[in-house]
Amino acid sequence: MELVTPSIGLLFWSSLSFFILFIVLTKFAWKPITKTLKEREDSIDEALKSAEIARLQLESLKTDNQRLLNEARVERDKLLKEANEIKDQILAKAKGDAKSEGDKMIAAAKEAIEMEKVNAMNQLKTQVAVLTVDLAEKILRKKMEDRTQQEVFVNDSLKNITLN
Amino acid sequence: MTHIKSLKSMYYTAKSSFLTIIFCFISVISFANQPSTNTIVDTTSVGSESEHAHTNAKHEESHGEEKFNINKTIMEHISDAHQWHLWAHTSLPLPVILYTDKGIEIFSSAHFGHGEESHIYQGNYPYQLIHEKIKVVNEQGEVNPNIMVLDFSITKNVASMLLAVICLIIIFLSVSKSYAKRGVGAPKGLQSWIEPLIIFVRDDIAEPNLGKRTAKFMPFLLTIFFFIWFVNMLGLIPFFPGGANVTGNIAVTMVLAVITFIITNLNGKKTYWGHIFLPHVPWWLYPLMVVLEIIGIFTKPIALMIRLFANITAGHILVLSLVCLTFIFKSLTVGIVAAPFIVFISAIELLVAFMQAFIFTMLAALYIGMALEEPAPEAHH
Numbered sequence: 317m318e319l320v321t322p323s324i325g326l327l328f329w330s331s332l333s334f335f336i337l338f339i340v341l342t343k344f345a346w347k348p349i350t351k352t353l354k355e356r357e358d359s360i361d362e363a364l365k366s367a368e369i370a371r372l373q374l375e376s377l378k379t380d381n382q383r384l385l386n387e388a389r390v391e392r393d394k395l396l397k398e399a400n401e402i403k404d405q406i407l408a409k410a411k412g413d414a415k416s417e418g419d420k421m422i423a424a425a426k427e428a429i430e431m432e433k434v435n436a437m438n439q440l441k442t443q444v445a446v447l448t449v450d451l452a453e454k455i456l457r458k459k460m461e462d463r464t465q466q467e468v469f470v471n472d473s474l475k476n477i478t479l480n
Numbered sequence: 481m482t483h484i485k486s487l488k489s490m491y492y493t494a495k496s497s498f499l500t501i502i503f504c505f506i507s508v509i510s511f512a513n514q515p516s517t518n519t520i521v522d523t524t525s526v527g528s529e530s531e532h533a534h535t536n537a538k539h540e541e542s543h544g545e546e547k548f549n550i551n552k553t554i555m556e557h558i559s560d561a562h563q564w565h566l567w568a569h570t571s572l573p574l575p576v577i578l579y580t581d582k583g584i585e586i587f588s589s590a591h592f593g594h595g596e597e598s599h600i601y602q603g604n605y606p607y608q609l610i611h612e613k614i615k616v617v618n619e620q621g622e623v624n625p626n627i628m629v630l631d632f633s634i635t636k637n638v639a640s641m642l643l644a645v646i647c648l649i650i651i652f653l654s655v656s657k658s659y660a661k662r663g664v665g666a667p668k669g670l671q672s673w674i675e676p677l678i679i680f681v682r683d684d685i686a687e688p689n690l691g692k693r694t695a696k697f698m699p700f701l702l703t704i705f706f707f708i709w710f711v712n713m714l715g716l717i718p719f720f721p722g723g724a725n726v727t728g729n730i731a732v733t734m735v736l737a738v739i740t741f742i743i744t745n746l747n748g749k750k751t752y753w754g755h756i757f758l759p760h761v762p763w764w765l766y767p768l769m770v771v772l773e774i775i776g777i778f779t780k781p782i783a784l785m786i787r788l789f790a791n792i793t794a795g796h797i798l799v800l801s802l803v804c805l806t807f808i809f810k811s812l813t814v815g816i817v818a819a820p821f822i823v824f825i826s827a828i829e830l831l832v833a834f835m836q837a838f839i840f841t842m843l844a845a846l847y848i849g850m851a852l853e854e855p856a857p858e859a860h861h
Contacts, residue, residue: 318559318611319793322731325577325631326560329638330735333645337707342699345652349659349678350698356664 550804558725558796561612561636562589566720574639578614579630580604589633605629637732640724644711652706681705685842689849697848700743704736705841712792712833716826727836728792730785737785740844745777748851780847784840791836795829 460466564572573590582604589609591601598609605616605627616627634642651670658671667675686694686701711726726732756773759766802822806815 319555320730320789322729322734323560323631325633325635326637326729326731327735328632329634330641330732331739333638333641334703334707334735334739337645337648338700338703340649341652341703345656346699346702348656349652350682350695352659352664353675353678353682359664 548804548807548810550801550808553804553807554797554800557723557800558728558793559612560724560729562592562609562614562633564636564639564720564724572720574636575634576614577632577634578603578607579632580616580627636724637726637729640714640721640726641711641732643721644707644714644726648706648710677706678702681841685838685845689842689845690852691849693852697743697845700739701841701845704740704844705837708736708788708840709834709837712837713830715792715796716829716833725793725796727788728796730789733785733789736788736840737781740784740847741778741781743844744780744847744851747848749853749855751853751855752851754855780843784843788836788840791832795825795832798825799829 456469460469562576563574566572573588575586576589576591577584577586585603587601587603591599592607592609593599600606600608600617600621605624606618607614607629608617608621609615610617610623614629614631614633616624616629618624651674655671655674658668662668662671666672681702682694682698685705686698690697708727711732714722715725715727717723756777757770759769759773761769799822802818802825805818806812
């Protein structure tokens with residue numbers, strides 16, 4: 317029975333020591349510790365939240381970058397295309413210009429040639445005329461050695477020449 | 481939801497009442513024959529279990545060799561003492577504080593000597609230590625029952641408890657200091673060892689039972705948890721400064737249970753008292769139910785008290801019995817066989833030390849939680 321009979325001394329001392337322990341630990345340990353634990357949990361929570369926000373921001377930044385890159389690419393393509401077009405235009409224009417110039421030169425050359433031809437013909441004609449006249453003179457000189465023949469010829473010629 | 485809650489509380493009430501009844505039954509059985517044997521055995525040995533053993537002991541003594549008495553040895557080890565046994569015949573004397581009608585007196589327990597026969601110490605009265613109880617005696621050594629002696633001595637259990645209190649204060653003040661130093665930084669050293677336990681008490685014991693009222697009761701739950709655990713562990717150390725059976729002493733567990741009882745009932749809300757005095761049963765069941773509920777208020781702390789006491793004491797008895805086997809059989813072989821069992825049971829006792837602290841704190845939190853229960857919305861009707 318002794319085992320289950322609480323003794324007054326032990327009751328007193330255990331109450332006293334438990335109260336001392338409770339009061340001292342509550343004031344100097346449990347309150348500051350639980351407070352710090354709570355603070356730490358809050359700070360971890362906050363850190364996680366802000367990390368999440370940062371992640372989202374980074375993601376939006378990334379999509380922004382991607383968008384800018386895409387825009388730049390489109391812009392570049394557009395510029396290239398335009399440049400190409402301009403090049404083609406210039407080439408085409410140059411070609412056209414060259415052609416017309418050539419044509420002009422050809423035409424001028426042709427004209428010059430024509431003129432030269434005409435000149436040459438004229439000279440030829442003059443030459444031929446001179447030669448013809450010379451020949452005719454010689455022939456006439458030969459033929460017209462006698463009087464009769466001269467007269468005959470003159471008459472014939474006069475007959476042949478029509479006046480116009 | 482409310483239905484489940486009330487079921488739960490009913491379950492716990494029923495369970496604790498049941499446990500209490502069982503424990504009471506066990507203690508009645510085991511101690512029923514104690515007084516009669518005690519009176520016979522007074523001069524020879526304490527607490528022999530039967531007349532047969534008693535005569536046996538007498539027989540052995542007459543042959544000049546004292547028979548090893550396992551009952552006496554174990555009872556000596558698990559009960560309180562006025563000196564702290566160190567080794568062989570050396571004991572640490574502890575202060576004796578007595579209160580009689582002539583006032584308080586303090587003296588060393590060394591005055592009683594040690595060994596089987598206690599000396600008479602002449603204080604305000606002549607005192608003698610008889611079976612670790614201080615009694616007033618006359619010249620012939622007969623107990624004088626007329627003078628009441630209140631014994632507030634620093635016994636082995638008290639000394640052990642004070643040591644535990646000092647250790648706990650040192651440990652937790654240093655941990656608290658590291659918290660102050662590191663702030664919200666990561667814990668280190670002792671702090672990182674203690675922190676999971678504090679979080680365990682908060683998240684697994686307090687929160688599920690107390691909800692948003694957790695913070696208010698955390699200091700109490702933490703104190704009771706670490707106190708019980710530390711003292712349990714201290715009791716498992718087989719040599720000085722451990723070995724005292726503090727939490728296996730009914731006075732200590734009674735104090736802890738009474739504190740829990742006071743806190744529970746001081747915080748009892750309308751719903752709690754409503755459950756007790758106006759339970760949800762037909763009116764003609766009131767006389768029965770109200771009586772049962774009122775008994776229930778007391779069975780809860782009594783169950784707490786007996787559970788801790790019985791578990792720790794049983795653990796000590798188990799280990800001591802195994803140790804004693806060697807001395808009963810006076811055989812080295814038995815000792816070699818018993819050693820692994822002792823190690824095994826001691827390892828289990830380490831677990832039990834934690835489990836009992838956990839269960840005590842858990843149930844304290846549960847009882848307080850039940851007392852705090854908010855009025856349930858009237859869903860039924």
